[in-house]
Every structure is written in C-alpha cells, then in structure tokens.
Amino acid sequence: MIKSIFKFMFKGLVWLLGLLALALLAIFLYHRFQIAQESRLIQKPFGQLVEVDGKKLNVYTAGKGDKTLVFLSGLGTNSPVLDFKALYSRLEEDYRIVVVEPLGYGYSDDGDDDRSLDKQLSQTRKALKAAKISGPYVLVPHSIGGLEAIHWANRYPSEVEAIVGLDMTMPHTEVSDQERFTRSYQIVQLVRNLGLARLPIFFNDDNAPAIQSGALSEREQAIFKALFHRRSVTQAVMNEVKARDKNVATVNQEPVPQVPTLLFAAVQKGGGDTKLEEDFAAQNPQAQLVTLEGSHYIHDDQPEEIAKRIKDFLGK
Template sequence: MRKMKRVVKVIFVVIVAVLMLLLIICINHQIHLKMEKELRLPLGQMVEVDGNNMSIYVEGTGDTTLVFMSGGGTCSPILDFKSLYSLLSNKYQIVVVEKFGYGFSDVVDKKRGIESILADTRAALKAAGIEAPYILCPHSMSGIEALYWAQQYPEEVLAIIGLDMVVPKSYQDYSINMTMLKLSQFASAIGITRLLPGVSDSDAIINGTLSNKEKEIYRAVFYNRTATITMLNEVKSIKENASKVESDNMPQIPMLLFVSNGDGTSWDKETWRSYQREYIANIANSKIIELDCPHYVHDYEYKAISESIIAFLLER
C-alpha cells in the first residue's frame, strides 16, 4: 500500500511539474507575441472577404499580372516569395494573396473545400482592384487551386507557372499524419516552438535575399502562424480537392513547371518528378524545367527561375 501511495505521489508531482513548465512556456510565448506586435503589421493591404480580413501584397506595374500562391503551411507567403518576385516586379505586376490562416490574414475555422479556397482568393483580388486575366504562380499544394481555377474560370487564367507545384495524381496514395499536425499546432499555440533552435529559420531566411529586418518579421509571423486551424482544415480536404480537379478536364493553357529534386516533399526524386512529367505531357504549349534543389525552389534558384519566367512570357 505504501509503495502504491509513493507511486501515485511521484506521478502527481510529475504531472504538476509538467503543467507548471507548460504554463511558464505559454506565458513566455504571450509576452513575446506582444513584443513582436509591430513586426506583425501587414506588409500589404488588408481586404474584407466573407467578414474576415485577408492580406494581399502588390508590387510593380505592367500589363501582365503574376499571382503567387503559397504552398500548404507556408507561414509568410509574402516574404517566402520575395527573393523571386523582386526580380520580376520591374516588368510585371506582382500579387501575393495570403489565404486565411497564413501570413497577416485572419485565422478562421471553416471548411477548406477547393471551391471555398478559390472563392476567397478571387474575392480578395476583386476587393483589391486586381483584375483578371492572371498568370498563376502556385507553389506545392496551391497547384490544385491553380488547376481548378483554370478549369472553372478559363477566361481568368492566361498561363500557369508551377513552382514545384503538386498535380492531382500526387495525392492518390498520399498519407496524412493528422496526429503529428495537431501536435505541431499545440506546440505552436503554447510556444514550445520558441524553444527549438533554428526551427523558425525557413528556406527563405537561410537561402533567400531577405534583409535582416525582413528575417525578423518572418520569424515573428512564424511564431504566430504555424499549423493554424485553417491550415489543418486545408490539409484534411486536400485529397478530396485533388480528386475533384482530377475528375475534370485538363486546362489547355500554357504551363511552365519548375520541379525540384523531391527533397522536402513526401516523395522520392523520380516519383515526384514523374507526376509532373506525366501531367504536362498531355498539355500543349507546356515546358518542364527540372532543378537540383529542394521543394522551395524559389528560395534557392530564384535568379534562374526569374530568367526562365521572363523568357517564357516573352514567347506567349
């Protein structure tokens, strides 16, 4: 009996200690969030969509509008794409739409069916006065949205420039680890991520051309926009969204796909590249460029990609 009481006491002490530690971590997180408030002031403009605020960034001028669309979980799309679009904004109008749950946009808990995601993006562009047609530049998961856009509103999409974007077949055998994602959400919400060295140093920070100030802003956004409920809802719906796109006709518009070596995706190099090769083989006026770099290609090969984009658009 005494031994059992001792065990119970130890367990109780451990639980209390863990709860106290989590409380201290959470308080520290809240203090830092307040300190970082000015760093999280929107870099672009905020527009109202469905009763909430969405962030949209515009740079440059020109008759051609390039709309950059972030991959799943990219906490700061505006800064993530900066190394690339800063090399293009002297020729084209650059637009970055930050979906709900990303960057400076509001976090909302609602279903993320492909129809809803696209409706939000189009509404944000309309509210900001950015008129179609567009050249869509999706990274990773946003490839599904871009293809759906071209299927549903072909008059609005002149071409697609894929930045290691996914195609519908990529998700046929894709396994989603929601438990791990929810753990990431919990760790981010209470501030455990602040204790992990280098976790906020994204490819954009390490390999891109961000200034020291922009790196500070990126980190501040990271600690406030990682594994949000909106992002998790998006991941939950991705297989169904991809299936809807796959069941429709392939959009026959010019496409330029930049494809990575698979590092940073859930697939090996050859499998990852085979998805894009097979998809684009059925589309006229298309081109694929394979790059020997990880998934966030625009943070590694931004100069080469910008030059290829300019050449591609000149050929149109």
C-alpha cells in the first residue's frame, strides 16, 4: 500500500515537473518572439552613437544654454535617456542637457570589460569628447552614479562646475554582503533571460517610476518596456554589480569635492536616515541638502520641485 502511494506521488511529481518545464518553454518562446517584434521599436536610438574603446556608446543631447548638465544613471537603469526625461524636459529650455548611456545601458553596446570607476569615467569622458561636448560640466548623478561624479570631481576638478545629486550614493555607504548582492542580480538576470519578467507579477506600470511620471509618450513607454526586457541586466551591468564594493572603497579614500553641490535625498513618508548626506554636506561649505518625500527614483517622483531648485541653485 505504502509502495503504491509513493509510486503515485512520484508519477504526480514527474507530471508536475513536466508541466512546469512546458510552461517555462512556452514563456521563453513567447519572450523571444516579443524580442523580435520589439526590435523595430528600438532601431533608432534617442541620441547619437559614438565609438569608445571599440564599442558604441549612446549620447543624448537636448536644449541650449551656457551650462551643460551631464546626467549619470544609477545601477541597472535600463534606459537612462527615458528615465531622466521627467526632469530634463523641465530644464532643457535653460540648459544644455546630456545623457551618456554607459556600456550595457539603453542603446549602448554591451561589453565584458572592467567596471572600475577609472574605467567608467574614462569611457564617459571619451564619449563626451567624441560627441564634441566640452566642459566644464554640471554633473547630475542618480544613485551609484554619484560615485563616478565624486571620482570625476576629484580626478579632473577643472571639468566639474557643480554636482546635483539625485539620491546619490554617498561615501561610506554600508555595503551589504557582496556575494549575496551579486547573486540577487544573477537571479534577476536569469528571470529576464527566461522571459519570466513579462509576467505581471514581475513587471507592471506601477513599478516603473519613469512611466508613472507621465513624461513619456505611448511610444516612449513601449520603447522603455522593450529595453527593460532586453537590457536590464547586461554583462556590463553584472560586472558593475561585482565591482560595487571596490568602487565604494575607492570613493571612501577620496576627499569631499569642494564644488557647489546640491544634494536631493529621498525619504519615505515620516522621514528617514540622511546622516551620510548630512556628513557629506558638512564637509563642503558650498553644499546644500534637500530632503524630499519619494522613492529612490526621486527625479521621477518630484521632477517639478527638483527642476525649480536646480534653476535656483545654478542661478546663484
């Protein structure tokens, strides 16, 4: 009797695993079909492709003005050009807007090279030079892009006129277990490659701040989603994930740049911990700290307020 029960359970498990395998295959084939269908949406980049170290990087420019604002994206932002649109669309009448999409992001090529701060900064500067965009620059980094901005201001101070941080990563940020952090991105990469991210439980409009900002047209929303499903965790992004702790350690050894700095710190309703931002600002008499309620993608949550404060800041 017990033997029969185990035999029945084993057959049931085999059937269940078989159905699961078929479901995964169906999702994967649908994902590949959608990738092919979406290819026509992203044939023409927003911006121009320039050659850097044998790869093509996308550089988007808009607007006009005496000051050049260079936006630096956060880790894994699949389409920096579209993600920053809610903010820069409110600034392009007064300033020259530049978004450099790093290796593995947006319309830029992917690659398997070093993602140290020196390498990232070198490629950003080469991309600007290739696009004939000269400094000095107002750097506008989001999240981990703040590490590159700080490194830039310390390595090439004559090129950095000011820094506007969008909930940017601070020096001495507590780095969680690097192995666990890398593993989490590897899981995300697998989920995306299998097409599981197309299931509503993994992705919908509610968890895409750039779409929720209302700044994107219907076509741009479709392009954003297409890039999400094919560019979110590229090899270059994965290499950047693996280099995160070393890049934080690099900035920890550097001084706080003594340039005009405007820091936006995102806090949840009821407040939040801004000690690192306060410490950073306290070491620079030209720094201002502004706390705003919203998510980590604060530039998508409160673009109007941030744009107004940037204009006031740069006007002074």
